[in-house]
Amino acid sequence: MYTYKTTVKLHDTDAAGVLFFANYFRLAHEAYETFMASIGYDFYTVIHEADFLVLIVHAEADFKTPLHVGDRVTIEMQTSRLGRSSFTLVYNLKNEAGEVVATASSVHAVIKKETVKPISMPRTLREQLEQLHPRE
Amino acid sequence: MYTYKTTVKLHDTDAAGVLFFANYFRLAHEAYETFMASIGYDFYTVIHEADFLVLIVHAEADFKTPLHVGDRVTIEMQTSRLGRSSFTLVYNLKNEAGEVVATASSVHAVIKKETVKPISMPRTLREQLEQLHPRE
Amino acid sequence: MYTYKTTVKLHDTDAAGVLFFANYFRLAHEAYETFMASIGYDFYTVIHEADFLVLIVHAEADFKTPLHVGDRVTIEMQTSRLGRSSFTLVYNLKNEAGEVVATASSVHAVIKKETVKPISMPRTLREQLEQLHPRE
Amino acid sequence: MYTYKTTVKLHDTDAAGVLFFANYFRLAHEAYETFMASIGYDFYTVIHEADFLVLIVHAEADFKTPLHVGDRVTIEMQTSRLGRSSFTLVYNLKNEAGEVVATASSVHAVIKKETVKPISMPRTLREQLEQLHPRE
Numbered sequence: 272m273y274t275y276k277t278t279v280k281l282h283d284t285d286a287a288g289v290l291f292f293a294n295y296f297r298l299a300h301e302a303y304e305t306f307m308a309s310i311g312y313d314f315y316t317v318i319h320e321a322d323f324l325v326l327i328v329h330a331e332a333d334f335k336t337p338l339h340v341g342d343r344v345t346i347e348m349q350t351s352r353l354g355r356s357s358f359t360l361v362y363n364l365k366n367e368a369g370e371v372v373a374t375a376s377s378v379h380a381v382i383k384k385e386t387v388k389p390i391s392m393p394r395t396l397r398e399q400l401e402q403l404h405p406r407e
Numbered sequence: 408m409y410t411y412k413t414t415v416k417l418h419d420t421d422a423a424g425v426l427f428f429a430n431y432f433r434l435a436h437e438a439y440e441t442f443m444a445s446i447g448y449d450f451y452t453v454i455h456e457a458d459f460l461v462l463i464v465h466a467e468a469d470f471k472t473p474l475h476v477g478d479r480v481t482i483e484m485q486t487s488r489l490g491r492s493s494f495t496l497v498y499n500l501k502n503e504a505g506e507v508v509a510t511a512s513s514v515h516a517v518i519k520k521e522t523v524k525p526i527s528m529p530r531t532l533r534e535q536l537e538q539l540h541p542r543e
Numbered sequence: 544m545y546t547y548k549t550t551v552k553l554h555d556t557d558a559a560g561v562l563f564f565a566n567y568f569r570l571a572h573e574a575y576e577t578f579m580a581s582i583g584y585d586f587y588t589v590i591h592e593a594d595f596l597v598l599i600v601h602a603e604a605d606f607k608t609p610l611h612v613g614d615r616v617t618i619e620m621q622t623s624r625l626g627r628s629s630f631t632l633v634y635n636l637k638n639e640a641g642e643v644v645a646t647a648s649s650v651h652a653v654i655k656k657e658t659v660k661p662i663s664m665p666r667t668l669r670e671q672l673e674q675l676h677p678r679e
Numbered sequence: 680m681y682t683y684k685t686t687v688k689l690h691d692t693d694a695a696g697v698l699f700f701a702n703y704f705r706l707a708h709e710a711y712e713t714f715m716a717s718i719g720y721d722f723y724t725v726i727h728e729a730d731f732l733v734l735i736v737h738a739e740a741d742f743k744t745p746l747h748v749g750d751r752v753t754i755e756m757q758t759s760r761l762g763r764s765s766f767t768l769v770y771n772l773k774n775e776a777g778e779v780v781a782t783a784s785s786v787h788a789v790i791k792k793e794t795v796k797p798i799s800m801p802r803t804l805r806e807q808l809e810q811l812h813p814r815e
Contacts, residue, residue: 281712281722282565282705284558286612287454288726291554292463292513293436296429297690304689304748314689314748318423318696327428331467340558340712340722377428417576417586418569418699422692422748424590429690433554440553440612450553450612454560476576476586476694559726564735564785565704572701590695599700603739649700 275302289337332375350403356389411438425473468511492525547574561609604647622675628661683710697745740783764797
């Protein structure tokens with residue numbers, strides 16, 4: 272499990288006083304890109320130098336409890352599916368009391384930049400995603 | 408079917424050169440809030456004066472084709488489910504060629520502000536959502 | 544004078560109930576990029592094909608009256624200074640009553656991508672910016 | 680001097696590959712709101728419970744060096760002016776090499792919510808802002 276902590280900023284909230292629903296996805300993505308950087312796939316390098324790209328092809332979330340400006344959020348990220356050229360990440364967003372306030376998932380496809388076709392993901396990426404895969 | 412048109416702005420895109428995935432939800436929500444305003448439920452009034460709120464409790468999207476800065480997007484919104492106190496909206500996002508570049512959906516729950524409990528949605532809202540419901 | 548109209552969206556606002564201050568700059572930039580596209584410098588082409596870039600090197604704004612979700616905003620943009628390789632744009636943001644709710648300005652530098660040095664701006668850009676320059 | 684550290688996220692960048700100019704203001708504001716929370720004026724309480732509000736009435740920034748996704752940023756914030764009911768904050772944004780990549784400032788006005796008129800700022804706020812005021 273990969274853990275990322277952040278705080279809801281004023282610009283993340285909306286006039287209803289709560290974290291705007293689309294920004295839960297932004298926070299989840301922050302967990303993902305911080306994880307990727309931590310295993311050697313920082314986005315700058317992937318975007319500008321790698322021969323592959325990782326596209327998000329699906330995303331979804333369930334919103335259980337509103338979050339407000341200043342709320343500390345812990346995001347726990349796991350791999351829920353690991354294919355040859357794609358994978359699914361799941362996220363639990365927890366408040367300071369440890370309650371799950373939202374869950375989310377994202378499906379990622381690895382493509383070759385040149386051909387825009389699916390390719391096997393890099394070995395290190397696979398190995399690291401496997402580490403985030405809960406075992407029965 | 409409710410139709411909303413917009414253009415991808417530079418601030419909607421990211422360093423990968425495309426519309427950031429969470430911002431598809433932002434665009435879909437623009438369609439939703441513009442629709443709501445058009446039927447008399449502008450968000451300012453709902454947030455500050457109504458005795459009910461409409462919460463988004465689930466959202467999901469499939470991303471098929473990347474969008475770039477300057478791309479014109481047409482969002483077609485329909486009601487896919489209409490309950491007593493909740494409803495589901497579906498969105499087709501189309502590019503200028505008329506191709507569906509993404510689909511999305513959002514589940515909305517109507518609650519009473521005072522009790523934070525589900526309540527029957529206002530009659531006008533129900534009637535208007537019914538208008539967006541495709542008939543077999 | 545170039546005029547751009549938009550509406551404050553829920554995601555533009557914050558928990559204080561008003562347009563988040565940094566998003567005034569986002570709206571002003573929407574006016575700028577829409578103008579640029581209208582004179583043949585759409586950002587996709589500039590970013591991916593042109594040999595020059597236009598960088599924003601300074602921006603400022605005065606906020607006079609708060610804006611709320613659903614507020615219609617008219618942005619009037621003019622050229623206030625036109626140099627060889629740089630220019631300044633000024634923006635009046637008006638509400639539906641025609642009152643100026645904010646003013647902003649941005650200083651833009653034209654650089655050659657290859658050398659990252661200032662270069663004379665393209666002739667068409669200069670001519671079009673001159674059209675937005677109020678004469679005494 | 681108050682110091683805030685963050686990392687440029689993918690959603691902060693744009694298709695030109697760099698931090699979108701308006702998002703420098705967002706990052707500066709993160710420094711400001713984190714400081715405010717640290718001295719007992721967390722925004723949730725200020726927005727929902729205090730009898731005063733702090734409005735941003737002016738903001739400006741100079742952008743010297745582009746920032747990219749993954750770049751670590753240190754924001755050093757100081758009080759540059761401290762009036763009875765208003766104050767000015769200045770921000771130096773530095774990259775990992777310690778170079779100033781941007782400077783910004785924001786002018787804040789303290790108003791009474793009820794009357795929307797300027798009032799003397801709370802004593803603790805004044806004292807804390809004074810701590811951030813460089814002495815000759």
